[in-house]
Amino acid sequence: AQERYASLRNLPAQSKCGTVTRLMMNAGLMADLPSIEGSGAEGVGLFRTELQFLIRNQMPKRDELARLYARVMEAAKGRPVAFRTLDIGSDKVLPYMKPQDEPNPAMGWRAIRVGLDKRGVLRMQVQALIRAAAGRPLTVMFPFVSELSEFRDARDELLHQFDREAAMGHPVPADLKIGAMLETPSLAFAPKEFFDLADFISIGGNDLKQFFFAADRENERVRRRYDMLNVSFLTFLGKIVTRCAESDTPLSFCGEDAGRPVEAMCLAALGIGSLSMRPASIGPVKALLRQVDLAEVRSVMAHARAAGAESVRPAIMGWLATLPE
Ligand code: PEP
Numbered sequence: 001a002q003e004r005y006a007s008l009r010n011l012p013a014q015s016k017c018g019t020v021t022r023l024m025m026n027a028g029l030m031a032d033l034p035s036i037e038g039s040g041a042e043g044v045g046l047f048r049t050e051l052q053f054l055i056r057n058q059m060p061k062r063d064e065l066a067r068l069y070a071r072v073m074e075a076a077k078g079r080p081v082a083f084r085t086l087d088i089g090s091d092k093v094l095p096y097m098k099p100q101d102e103p104n105p106a107m108g109w110r111a112i113r114v115g116l117d118k119r120g121v122l123r124m125q126v127q128a129l130i131r132a133a134a135g136r137p138l139t140v141m142f143p144f145v146s147e148l149s150e151f152r153d154a155r156d157e158l159l160h161q162f163d164r165e166a167a168m169g170h171p172v173p174a175d176l177k178i179g180a181m182l183e184t185p186s187l188a189f190a191p192k193e194f195f196d197l198a199d200f201i202s203i204g205g206n207d208l209k210q211f212f213f214a215a216d217r218e219n220e221r222v223r224r225r226y227d228m229l230n231v232s233f234l235t236f237l238g239k240i241v242t243r244c245a246e247s248d249t250p251l252s253f254c255g256e257d258a259g260r261p262v263e264a265m266c267l268a269a270l271g272i273g274s275l276s277m278r279p280a281s282i283g284p285v286k287a288l289l290r291q292v293d294l295a296e297v298r299s300v301m302a303h304a305r306a307a308g309a310e311s312v313r314p315a316i317m318g319w320l321a322t323l324p325e
């Protein structure tokens, strides 16, 4: 199987219907970057910047971060890298930050909430990203945005730092894309301005599923209890696809489910154009996507829903079993 995936490395994830899905990889450390070649990833769809902060015992300095981000961009060799700003909270505690005693850290003071309240850290990080990009395109996304005003604030901060760097005569990025992660159900119902303002939206499926089903992703007892292919969740994802389409906003998905071939196929069939996953998942996901017609997948899903199924999984598995090898 490994050889088969290797032979697909330079081929697009083009399904029989002609739709091409972009397959990207998730990363968090410099050491992850070399996999970009072997996996055939078109870029890094999610770079989790908190890992760099978690492996240190003091707050990294701006110039040190800028050098690191520049190395990441160099290693990506012109492929896009979506840098996600710090997603820390009291579950991912930085040794050099005062621990917060919170009853529900996953729903607590984390990610962009910390970034907006502790501006210094967000500011320092976006300055490092802008300096690192110098003359290259830069893609930044904010984690755990729950409402329009949070996105607007974070975006304004980034634009302000961009202007400031330019005014100081520093080389600025050749192009700037600012996106939001959609990981709380509330954001799917935000005013249209949010979808218009975002250059792209990336669904953080791990958190989105956790909050949609109210099932703790860290709790072994419940974390696998609800299926991504549950019709309620798919209906909700369909709503997000529609809202992004209304604003012409590119949509991607970067939770663990993107790396599971059957789930990835259903996400692509829903109209999600880009999937970001562990490098090792790209081969298996691509192999299945190339084998199927997404219009047929959509029709199997629609039939299962019309028949009142709770999950489309049985229908999808039944249909997959009929496909020629
Ligand atoms: C997610 O929530 O799906 C996601 C990609 O972010 P993380 O797993 O880092 O929370």
Ligand code: MG
Binding pocket: 183, 204, 206, 207
């Ligand atoms: Mg998340």
